[in-house]
Amino acid sequence: MTGESESDEALLARAARGDGAAFGRLFRAHAGVVHSYCFHRLGSWGEAEDATSVVFLEAWRRRSDAVVVSGSLRSWLLGVATNVMRNQRRAARRYDAALYRLPPARAEPDHADDVVSRLDDERRMRAVLDELAVLDRGMREAVVLVAMEGLTYAEAAVALGIPVGTVRSRLARARGRLKKVRTAADSWDLPAGVAGPTGDLPGQEMARDV
Amino acid sequence: MSDLEFGQLPPPRSIPGERLEQRRILLERYVAASLRSSPKRWWRRRRVLLPGTVVVVTCLAAAGWGLRPGGLADRASAVGCYSAVSLQSDTAVIGGAAAADPVGACLEMWRRSGLESGGDAAACLRDDGGIAVFPRKDACGSLGLRPFAGVSDLGRRFAAFQHDAVSLVAADRCRPRAEIVADLRRALDSYGFSSWSVDDSGFGRPWARGLPCASLAIDHDRSAVVVVPFPDLRQK
Numbered sequence: 001m002t003g004e005s006e007s008d009e010a011l012l013a014r015a016a017r018g019d020g021a022a023f024g025r026l027f028r029a030h031a032g033v034v035h036s037y038c039f040h041r042l043g044s045w046g047e048a049e050d051a052t053s054v055v056f057l058e059a060w061r062r063r064s065d066a067v068v069v070s071g072s073l074r075s076w077l078l079g080v081a082t083n084v085m086r087n088q089r090r091a092a093r094r095y096d097a098a099l100y101r102l103p104p105a106r107a108e109p110d111h112a113d114d115v116v117s118r119l120d121d122e123r124r125m126r127a128v129l130d131e132l133a134v135l136d137r138g139m140r141e142a143v144v145l146v147a148m149e150g151l152t153y154a155e156a157a158v159a160l161g162i163p164v165g166t167v168r169s170r171l172a173r174a175r176g177r178l179k180k181v182r183t184a185a186d187s188w189d190l191p192a193g194v195a196g197p198t199g200d201l202p203g204q205e206m207a208r209d210v
Numbered sequence: 211m212s213d214l215e216f217g218q219l220p221p222p223r224s225i226p227g228e229r230l231e232q233r234r235i236l237l238e239r240y241v242a243a244s245l246r247s248s249p250k251r252w253w254r255r256r257r258v259l260l261p262g263t264v265v266v267v268t269c270l271a272a273a274g275w276g277l278r279p280g281g282l283a284d285r286a287s288a289v290g291c292y293s294a295v296s297l298q299s300d301t302a303v304i305g306g307a308a309a310a311d312p313v314g315a316c317l318e319m320w321r322r323s324g325l326e327s328g329g330d331a332a333a334c335l336r337d338d339g340g341i342a343v344f345p346r347k348d349a350c351g352s353l354g355l356r357p358f359a360g361v362s363d364l365g366r367r368f369a370a371f372q373h374d375a376v377s378l379v380a381a382d383r384c385r386p387r388a389e390i391v392a393d394l395r396r397a398l399d400s401y402g403f404s405s406w407s408v409d410d411s412g413f414g415r416p417w418a419r420g421l422p423c424a425s426l427a428i429d430h431d432r433s434a435v436v437v438v439p440f441p442d443l444r445q446k
Contacts, residue, residue, distance in 0.1 A: 020242035024234045031230060036222045049225055053233050060241055099236050102229055121220035128216045147214040175213040182213070 008073040012066055027056050030077050033149065037078050040148045041085045043125040045118050053100035054092050055081040061094070069158055075151060079159035082141055134181050139174040142167050280359025283309065284339035285430060287372045291316035292342055293325065295349045309341055309361050309369065316343035333358035338430065339365070371401040375435065376426055384423040384442055387413060394426075394435050403433075410437040 006014075006022075008029070014022035034055050038048035059066075059073075059080045067076040084091040092100065132140050138160075145156040146167070157164040225233070286309035293300040302323075308315035312333040320327050327345035334355035336342050341358050344350075350357045361369070378393050387410055394408045409429070412418055421439035429436050 015241060018242070018245045020238035020245075023241045024238040027234050027237050028230070031233070032222070032224045035225050039223070040219075045223065049229065049233075052225065053237065056237055057240065060237075060244070095240075099240055100233075102232055118223070121223065124218040124220050127218050131216070143214060147216065148219060171214070179213045 007068075007071050009066075009068045009071070012063060012073065015060075016063060023056075023060060026073065030074060031056070033074055034077055034081050037081050037144065037149050038085070039121075039125065040128075040144050041081075043129050044122055049102075050092075050100050051081070051084060051088065054088075054095065055084050057095050057099060058084055058091055067158055069155055075155040075158040078145060078149060078151065079161060082145075082159060086137070131178070131181070134177055135174050139170045139177070142170040143174045146171060281335040281356035282360050282362035282365065283335055283341045283358060284362050284365045284368070286341065286361040286365035286369045287428070289315055289333075289341045289343060290336075291319050292344050295344045295346050295352060297336070297342070297353065309365070312341045312343050312358060320345070335359075367401055368403070371397060371403060372428060374401075379424055379426045379437075383425065383440055384444065387424060387437065390424050390437055394437070398435065406433045406435060408437065409434045412436070412439050415439075 006025075008026060011022045011026050015026070031052055035048055035052045038051040038055070039045055042048050042051060055077065059077055062080060066073060067079075069075045132143065135143065141160060142156055145151045145159055146153070151159060153164050153167050156167045160167065224230070288303050288305045289308040289312040291302045291304060293302075302316075302319055304315050304319055313331045316333075317327060317329070317331055325345075330347045331343055331345050332347050332349045333341055333343045334350035334353065335358050336355065339362075342355070344353070346352075349355075374397055375394055378397060379390060391408050391410055398404065398406045398408070409432075410424075418439035421441055423440040423442045425438045425440040427436040427438050428434075
């Protein structure tokens, strides 16, 4: 939901009738979620920002396929983002680079700390992505959507366009493989309760959904 | 569930406000422009439709080749009566009004010549627009020619011109050549064949010596009416 009294569905319908501002409101409402997901897949804030714009351009192109879950386009948008991530170059080629590539932000002295922390984020994210590299693409997508973005099984199923049971089996296999790798590496010391953005443990989220 | 926990996961970060607004504005402009540009979308569709239409038309044309519709003859001043179902077979050419009933004219000619066609014949259209009659009913299909379906307006007009031109020359073959050429030129123009030429260059050739008068030939390939040197029959 957008939080401005109108549902995502209504905003999309208005946009389709020629109200560009309505699509702008959808962008404002979901850009954060999409941006976060793109970062979790790409490991770079800058690339994630450009990818976020491409995701919304693609969402506009595919608006007739939009799926609203519980009044929200979030799952569907993350599904569009998943497709964009699968083939970034092809997706980006459809659009003029000026539409999604802004000049880099100026690094001002006051923001030096921010720059450092962003670089640190990227370093940490790359480490996570290295860990996920042992999974195949399907498992990786399911893990990021459920464990990092906090989607329920059903929402992940909508995003990936697969049955809920397939989401469950992919996560189970991913869990098994990660456990195996971590045991072998014997170097993991994870703090308890670290989970997705909602603070819920992924397991609890899943249990609600099944 | 700890296997799906990632302790190093960085905290979420939003796109800086100013940049978010820039991106929103770009997106809104794109959306508005894409809705305004329906003619462009039509053009995009045409880019797909046009090649598709060409393919479909080509396929239909290829499929219908064996069922070619009848065609109109542009050269109707003569009919070729072929002795066999072959364009290389012996041919008798009949002029006059043969184009009005090519099959009847050829059957009559073959009968008078003592040739039996069994009463079967087909009139076809040659690729040069002329009429060809063969002694078998399925000849057009087997030779890949269209059946003759009549004479085109152009063919009728040219046949009329040719009839007039022959009369004009035959009226006095031995009058000054310049007069004949001028009359033919006027006739061509009056029937709408201004692009055709009158060629009397044969009179300068060695073989034309002793041929002071004129006959007529039509060269369709060159679009030329040829004034041909002809003997003076009055001297005999």
